[in-house]
Amino acid sequence: MQASNTIASTIDERALLERIRAGDKSACAECIEVNSPAIYRLALRLMGDEMEAEEVVQETFLSAFKAIDKFDGRSELRTWLYRIAHNAAMMRLRRSRPEFVSVDEQAEADGIAPVPKALFDWCCLPEPELADAEVRQELERAIADLPETMRSVFILRSLEELSTEATAQALSISEDVVKTRLHRARMLLRERMTAYFAHAAG
DSSP: OHHHHHHHHHHHHHHHHHHHHTTOHHHHHHHHHHHHHHHHHHHHHHHOOHHHHHHHHHHHHHHHHHTGGGOOSSSOHHHHHHHHHHHHHHHHHHHHOTTOOOHHHHHHHHTOOOOOSOOOOGGGOOHHHHTOHHHHHHHHHHHHTSOHHHHHHHIIIIISOOOHHHHHHHHTOOHHHHHHHHHHHHHHHHHHHHHHHHHHHO
């Protein structure tokens, strides 16, 4: 059943792409309606500002529709849109912060990996704690504080639930790099949440 659903989804996506390429405005509207929530979530977490995120979403779809003939279909349409959105967000961050440098990218270049001092499996918290709004807010802050390249991987892989392959395609990096950055992101988040719960219990 899953295979047939995947085939049907692929056929639907190809039909939608053909309509967009033919200049069908309703197909463009359908594409935006279906994909904009996910693109907005990514943009908001990367930019940390609702207005900036909205502009990234608009820029993403404008760029995508202009370049639709160049989309070769080797990845899913949403994966391609994620890539455009990520690039648009990074360009905006670099323009607004000329000093913007990805900390973990530099660390990778130097062969240095951040090593957390403590571990806490925040993925397995009791349900009442997970339901706590304050805990969710702290986790969101922790995600926002991750170095950019780790944050991008964590958002796409863990929150948007893309596969390792799709995440690599969206960010134009190798699958091994995705795995490394995801591991580091989870370690840093666990350290952050360990400190938070230790402080809350103190």
